[in-house]
Amino acid sequence: MSEGVFALEWGVVQSCPLERASKISARRSMKNMNDTTSNVSVLANGTNSNVDSSASQPLSFEALLAAYDVPRPVAYGQVVKGTILPVGDNAHFYVAIGQKSDALLPKKDTGELKAGDEAEFLVVSDGEDDEFTMLSFTRLQHQREVEGAWSALLQLVASGDVTEVTVIGVEKRKDDDRISGVKASFRGLLKGFIPLSLVQGSVDGLIGSSIPVKVLKAEDKGRFSNILFSNKAANEALVGNAIADLAEGTVVTGTVTKIMLEKKDARNEGAPRRETGVLVEFQPGVSGFVHKSNISDSRGVKPSDVLKLGQVVQVKIISIDTESQRISLSYKDVEANREAIAAQQADAIRNQLGSLTAGEKLTGRVKRVLLERETNPSAEKRELGAIVVLPNGTEAFLHRNECSDSRLVSISHLMKVGDEILVEVKFVDLEAGRVQLSYKKVAENKERVQSVSDELKSSFRSGLKVGDRRNGTVARVVPFGVFVRIGGGIEALLHVSEITSDRSRQEAELAAFKTGSPLDVVISKTEEDKGHTKVWVSLAQEQA
Structure with a gap:
């Protein structure tokens, strides 16, 4: 190249923007490539020691490129090695990748790399149409993270192990706008779906939280990938593993999560349902049931009188059913709880009984009929009395002598379990925590008692x-x-x-x-x- 021409081109390079300079550099690279190709043609006739001079046929262009190690052009999506050069502009670095011209690396795509670092890059533009080859380091890292996430998902499908995902939203049906499930993100890279039937509990408040799942399906189909999770299966597996490590008699610390009520049936229809116990969660996802009989020895004390929602308590594991995954707990069998139980029982009983007055009439529900104890189990047992639940929840005793003056009339002649009856409070013993009732003293009951008595007497006497x-x-x-x-x-x-x-x-x-x-x-x-x-x-x- 003549000196004048060089001076002209250098002036253009100095005065043109980067895009213009790249085009001139690309033309210069092409000219150098042509000069090299000419030299290769001459050397191919026998002057280059790397080429077999005994060959009778001319070598192909591909063979000449291989013989002289001429770099092949890079392609979009290819991973290349390069070194970041200490030159560039405000937005880019130059990267030497072993080509005739250097590639451009946007500074926003460098991650934590700096000038002089050698690394692998992803080709995001291959330099066609006289443009520079563009690279990205962060996109390559993201691509590899996604590939790693897919590999991990496939392993989880095969192993059945439990992992965690983040709930990112809910999915609704198109026809009726009902929730069909939740959308979840795995490692913040891959999105999957959890059907509502496979979500443990309510979806309210789940968005943004991490939950355990099992991966049921993972199919990489590009934009239409199919990933299916199950939260319920994961919880069952976690509970099963946790239960396997538990031992009866162990004292654990947990939180009261729910007050349990008796099931609705014909016996309590129309009446408030009684409390049967509480649930205590002592490991994530692992709860046990504390029956009311294992909370207090007093029948008049409700579970909620002793234990409150959210209260942290110590409980003892009294039985474990690994097959049904049911755990029974006891609150009263923990030594540290006994003093508190006694105080709570006394307060609860005083509060309940303090609202009752001797002589007042109340409507109660017959809970059960008691039989007197006998030394001979096979002998006939007489009815001793009945337990009646009053409106404030107090369980009071109705003795058979307070039902009728006639020995022929038994309790079952006048009432049965589940009946609503009108009774009078006979007396209240705050110290002993007892209430006794009378049925026969209520004026509304006297006519019925007399009628039943007369009928039974007539029938019995005749026989x-x-x-x-x-x-x-x-x-x-x-x-x-x-x-x-x-x-x-x-x-x-x-x-x-x-x-x-x-x-x-x-x-x-x-x-x-x-x-x-x-x-x-x-x-x-x-x-x-x-x-x-x-x-x-x-x-x-x-x-x-």
Whole structure:
């Protein structure tokens, strides 16, 4: 090149913008390439030691490029190695990549690299149409992170292990705008979907939070990739693993998350549902149930009287069912809780009973009917009374003697479990924490009690005849004889004279009778006395 021409071109380079300069540099590079190609053609005739001079045919252009290590052009999407040069402009660095001309690297795409660093770059523009080759370091790193994320997802699908994702939004149906699931991000790089049926609990408040998932499907289809997660399966796996590490008798610390209520059924329809216990979460996703009987020994104390939502408590693991993943806990069996339980029980009972007044009438619900204890489990058990739940939640006792004056009338003749009955508060014992009720004192109940009593008396009397044999049970032994239950609430008297006429042997003979033991008797006499039916019996012949 002549000196004048060089001076002219240099002046143009100095005065033109970068784009213009790049075009001139590209033309100069092309001219140098042409000169090199001419030299290669000459050397190919035998003057270059790298080329086989014995070849009879001319070498192809590709072979000449390979022989003289002429750099091949880079392509879009290719990864190249390069060194950042200490020259550039305000927005770019030059990068030497082994080509005839250097590439451009925008400074916003350099990450933490600086001049002099050697690294790999992604080709984002391959220099066609007289443009510079453009590179990016950060895009290459992002691409590799995405590839790593896909590799991790495929491994998670194969292994079934649990990972975490971030909930980034909800997905709604197009037809009715109902929520169909949530959108989740894996490592902030890949987006997947969790159907509503595979989300544990409510989706409210999940956006922005991290949740455990299992990867059910991961298909890389570019823009239309298919990634499916399950939060429910992950929680089940985590709970299963956590339960496997637990041991019965261990004391753990947890938080009260829910007050449990009894199920709705025909027995409590229309009435407020009672509390059955509380749930305590003591590991993420792992909760146990504390039944009310394991919170307090007092039947009148509700679980919420002792434990509050959000309260941090110590509980003991009393049973673990690994198959159903159910854990039973106890609050009262932890030594540190007993003092607090006693104080809370006393306060709760005083608050409940303090609102009751002797003589007031209330409507209560029959919870259960109690039977008196017997020494002989096989013997007939009489009804002792009923537990009645009052409007304030207090469980009060209704004794059978407060239901009717007639021995023929039992509790089950007047009420059954689940019935709403009108009762009167007989007395309140704040110290003992007890309330006793009366049914027969309520004016509205007297007519019903009398009607039932008259009907039973008429029925029983018509079937009660002297000489009839009855299979009875020894109720109690007294100095003058034995009372025998013969049914219908009647206790007939077997006088000691019917057992033996020898007074010296009467005490010994009576000692032979045991409460609850069966005894066959014959009715010897009946008598009505102030609404009561009195019956006397004698021993059946084989027992005489």
